[in-house]
Amino acid sequence: EEQLLDSGGDLVQPGGSLRLSCALSRVSLTAYAMSWVRQAPGRGLEWVASVGGSGTVTYYAGSVKGRFSISRDNSKKTIFLQMNSLRADDTAVYYCAKGGGGPSDVFDIWGQGTMVTVSS
Amino acid sequence: SYELTQPPSLSVSPGQTASITCSGYKLDDKYVNWYQQKPGHSPVVVMYEDSKRPADIPERFSGSNSGNTATLTISGTQALDEADFYCQTWDSNTVVFGGGTKLTVL
Numbered sequence: 001e002e003q004l005l006d007s008g009g010d011l012v013q014p015g016g017s018l019r020l021s022c023a024l025s026r027v028s029l030t031a032y033a034m035s036w037v038r039q040a041p042g043r044g045l046e047w048v049a050s051v052g053g054s055g056t057v058t059y060y061a062g063s064v065k066g067r068f069s070i071s072r073d074n075s076k077k078t079i080f081l082q083m084n085s086l087r088a089d090d091t092a093v094y095y096c097a098k099g100g101g102g103p104s105d106v107f108d109i110w111g112q113g114t115m116v117t118v119s120s
Numbered sequence: 121s122y123e124l125t126q127p128p129s130l131s132v133s134p135g136q137t138a139s140i141t142c143s144g145y146k147l148d149d150k151y152v153n154w155y156q157q158k159p160g161h162s163p164v165v166v167m168y169e170d171s172k173r174p175a176d177i178p179e180r181f182s183g184s185n186s187g188n189t190a191t192l193t194i195s196g197t198q199a200l201d202e203a204d205f206y207c208q209t210w211d212s213n214t215v216v217f218g219g220g221t222k223l224t225v226l
Contacts, residue, residue, distance in 0.1 A: 035215065037163075037215075037217075044204075044206060044217060044218075044219050044220040045155070045157075045163065045206050045208075045217045045220070046217065047214065047215035047216070047217060050215065059213050059214060059215075061214065061215075062121070095162055095163075100215050102210060103150060103151055103209075103210040104151055104169060105210070106153045106165055106168040106169070107153070107155070107163070107165060107208070108165050108168070108174070110162040110163055110164070111162065112162060113162060
C-alpha cells in the first residue's frame with residue numbers, strides 16, 4: 001500500500017521559518033507530481049504548491065509565492081516545503097498529497113497531515 | 121483567478137439522494153475531482169475526471185459536469201456519508217478547490 005508520511009510541523013513565531021517533509025513509501029511514487037495542501041482550523045482545503053516528478057517544474061499559490069519553496073529529493077523519496085516569513089494566516093494542517101501535476105491529475109493519496117502554528 | 125462555488129451545507133434524510141453542486145465559469149471545459157473529508161481525517165477522492173469512480177468507492181456515488189456546474193450525486197445516502205465534500209479543478213497552472221459543502225444526513 002502506498003503511503004505518505006508528513007512531518008515537521010511545529011509552533012513558530014511570526015516571521016520565522018520551518019521546513020516540512022513528506023516521506024514516500026515506494027520508489028514508484030517518485031515518478032509523480034506531488035503537492036502540499038493546507039487546511040486552516042475550521043476552514044476548507046487550500047492548495048499551496050506542486051512539484052513535478054523530476055523536481056524541475058514547480059507551481060505556487062499566490063498567497064505563498066516568494067515565501068514558500070517546494071522541492072524533492074527522489075533518491076531519498078522525500079518531498080519538502082520550505083516556509084519562510086511565516087504569518088499567522090499560515091496556521092493550518094499541511095497535507096502532502098500525490099497529484100497536482102496538471103489538468104487531468106487527481107490527489108489520490110494523502111498524508112496524515114502535520115500541524116503548523118504561527119504565533120508569538 | 122478562477123473560482124469554484126459550492127453551497128456551504130446540504131441536509132438529506134437517510135435513503136434520499138444528495139446532489140452537491142460546484143459552479144465555475146465554463147467548468148465543463150475542465151476536469152473536476154471530488155473529495156470527501158470526515159472530521160479528523162485526511163481527504164479521500166470519491167470522483168475524478170468528472171464521473172470516474174475509484175475502485176473502493178461505492179456505486180451510489182456518481183458525478184457529472186455540464187455547462188458551468190459539476191454535480192456529485194449520492195443515491196440512497198447513508199449516515200456514514202456525512203462529511204465535508206470539496207470539488208477541485210486545474211486552471212492556469214494552479215489547483216483550485218471549492219469552498220466545501222457540509223453534508224448532514226439526518
